Amino acid sequence: MERRVYLDHAATTPVDPEVAEAMARVLREVPGNPSSIYAEGRRARALVDTAREEVAAAMGADPSEIVFTSGGTEADNLAIRGVLKAHRPDPDASGPHLVISSIEHHAVLDTAEDLERHAHVRVAVVGVDGTGRVDPRDVADAIGEATRLISIMHGNNEIGTIQPIDEIGRVARERGVTFHTDAVQTVGILPFDVRTLPVDLVSVNAHKFYGPKGVGALYVRKGTRIATMQTGGGQEKGRRTGTENVAGIVGLGSAMRIATERRDGEAEKQRRLRDRILEGVRARVPAAVLTGHPTERLPNNASFCFPGTQGEALIVALDLEGFSVSSGSACTSGKTEPSHVLLAIGLEREVAQGSLRVTVGRDTTESDVDAFLAALPPIVERIRSVSAEPLSASAR
């Protein structure tokens, strides 16, 4: 088996062995439905309750404020659709109902678009600067009489930029607007405390911090008006009905507990590795463009554009040499629209096409990073030599 170096932890992380063990035990030994009142059911219920406490504790929340979902996408959908459904919009009020940013994940962006198209929801999209930061004053300016919800992510999955959600949250509070943040890239990775952060709804995703795929949570601050999207047996206090994914929820809970225990040490270690990549690429690859904020960025994210290259070509070339990385413009569907995030930070289309995202994780070592830094420059060079006239030739 060839040696692989996995550098795509923003896409997903491998399940922590302790988490996998805890989940396997549930699948083997806990057959009950948490809604049943006999012994098997009570045992399943107890596991779900413990996981809820673990998730709540990691965020400074009360367990009653945690709603389990099938992941980050569902948490985002529930937050946005749920809040807008609960606040029946006043037809005479002016301004947008929903305010988002131009670099949101598709789970937010496409949900907003869908509501705009099919539910007459008015959406305002706030832009970002060249580093991908939202200016809280722009959010304040976008708010109107009719505005019921602001949804702006915490850490961007592509370029790693961290938004000033404390300031945006204060704006929302002052104006009496509910504030949702998609924090799937930060909860479990950076300190996140709802006792100090003025946020009302927070999306969380287990597989971003070494938990299983297919399970996540939405934090809903007490008193936040939110309606359900699906109807049924009334689980999760009716906010997310459907029999609980007990093993997945146990996995989420233990992954969250472990991530919190290891958080500060990991953030520090990964930040060092990340900086090694940032500096190494800058030194070895000519004309590399750093994307995202130089300092206000996720500790594990290094992202670039290499003009004259194309994302898919970079990914395939690195894959052939054993490295797993990603791009904001992977042309797998035959249609390389460069990502909306890269365009939103003002990159030229052709530059944005050559994007590469490298995200380190718990198991990444210095020698992994060095191997990557050795493999990358000749690949960029080769792809560039296919795409463009060499300088000497064009000068002739």
Place this chain on the structure above:
Amino acid sequence: MIERSEAARPEARREQQDLYSAAAVDHFTSPRNVGGVEEPDGKGSDTNPACGDRTTITVRLRDGRVTEARFRTFGCVAAIASASVLTELAAGRTAAEARALGPGDVISALGGLPERKEGCALMAVGALRAALVDAQVRARA
């Protein structure tokens, strides 16, 4: 019957695991005829409007035959591999034969392309045809 379909399944999966055929990977990692023909008889470009990829092909003709074709491509693996293999396919053919080469020829020479990558083969073909038309126009001038 059941045994056969069970046995066929892992095979199919292995194929699906490889995004690109060995031939496409080879043309991508070791592209043939990169660059431009010096003092070309014809030069043509094509872009794929769906993705912004671009290929330029230059050709040299002797006695109505393509003696040399070279390419430059800004684009994905399929775009690079298509142009690379097409420069090989074109060499030695008459201009008319080369103009008759279609995306199907490119795709089969590469041992297939992933779904929805046909546009990449079409772009290579478009660039070659444009180069050959250019050569014809220049020859008449």
